[in-house]
Amino acid sequence: MNLTQLRYFVRVAEMGSFSKAAIELDVAQPALSRQVRLLETDLRVTLLQRTGRGVLLTEAGKRLYDHAVSILQLVAHAREDISANRGEATGRIVIGLPPSMGRMLTLPLVDAFKQHLPRARLAIVEGLSAHIVEWISTGRVDLGLIHNPDANPAIETIHVLDEPLCLVSASKGAARKAAPLPFTELVKLPLVLPEPSHAIRKLLETQAALAGLKLNIAYEVSSVSAILELVRSGHGHAVLAPSAIAASGQATAFRMRPLAESVLRSTLCMAVSAHKPATPLLKQATRLLRELVVSGVGAAGARP
Known part of the structure; x- marks a missing residue:
């Protein structure tokens, strides 16, 4: 086993294809295949399962992949550490x-x-x-x-x-300056929120628990872009930071209303x-x- 074999194996695993990995690594595909076969022979296991559409990691391959990534990163950090001395x-x-x-x-x-x-x-x-x-x-x-x-x-x-969180709704005509929305009113609205592990979701759940309230969750969606699409189509409201709206490139499609509670900040x-x-x-x-x-x-x- 050597670093070249590990590097080739990791790239094939990530690309899911010997031909794509060969192009990425700028090596001949037969040479790439030979190095991976030598690695399999050395370890006496099959690392990659060949299919009609590419390759898949076997259970042994998955275990080696994690080790190989860590090893290659340690080597890279060693090089960086030497450069850091200069x-x-x-x-x-x-x-x-x-x-x-x-x-x-x-x-x-x-x-x-x-x-x-x-x-x-x-x-x-x-x-x-x-x-x-x-x-x-x-x-x-x-x-x-x-x-x-x-x-x-x-x-x-x-x-x-820090960014203040806002209620995000579909835009309905000209924007008007709205008063901050109390949390007691927020929980009455149908909300499109990310999964419980998301930072904003956890913040809202904590605030609701402290106030003895329950969020009205209409839909649970991981992707911010998908959340905004549902809001734009009128399926509910979201709670997001202004930067998320700015990054969407569709700021005019939404109306933002600040939340009254100062603790609701990202x-x-x-x-x-x-x-x-x-x-x-x-x-x-x-x-x-x-x-x-x-x-x-x-x-x-x-x-x-």
Whole structure:
């Protein structure tokens, strides 16, 4: 077993195809297949199940994949650590973004890296805050944006900004300035909310429990874009931060009304591993991400 074999195996597993992985890795497909076969021979197991449409991981393959990803990440971090001793912002960094942040920040992040960190390689993944925390804890993500983080000894958080939550409804003609909506009125409305693990859902459930009330949940949908589509079509109301509406690109289709309770705010933080040293690349990426969030998300939250 060697690093080349592990790297080839991981890429084939991720692409689900030898031919696609060969193109991605810029190696001949027979050479790629041979290295994976050697790995299977060495371990005396079948790692990949060949199908008519590509390949699937076997149970042994799934176990090796997790080990291989961790090993390759450790090697990458070792290289970055050596570069860090020279003060160079080089290497690969993986940044995790919530979906709404991904739509708003992906292009600015890529442009900022090209301008300020040309020797670094950037990868961006999207997921809910809970997923990003898990990925940071396991080493799959280096830096992430998360909403309303719980205490976790595996990560360190840096507060970026707070956004007030608003009731989001379908727009009906010209927008009028509305008085803040009390929580006692909010619970009477049919709501389209994300699953219970979502930060905003947990915040609303907690507030309802403290007030002895129950939310009127019409639909439970994970995707913010799907939530907004249901709201736009008149199937209910949502509770979101202004930046989510700005990122949708359909701000005129919705009407936002502030909530009266000041505790109903979404706190956005950056998160990193508590157990890994901060490399020059991580420090500079953290600075760039914070600047982009404050200028982009903060500006969206400040709009009426």
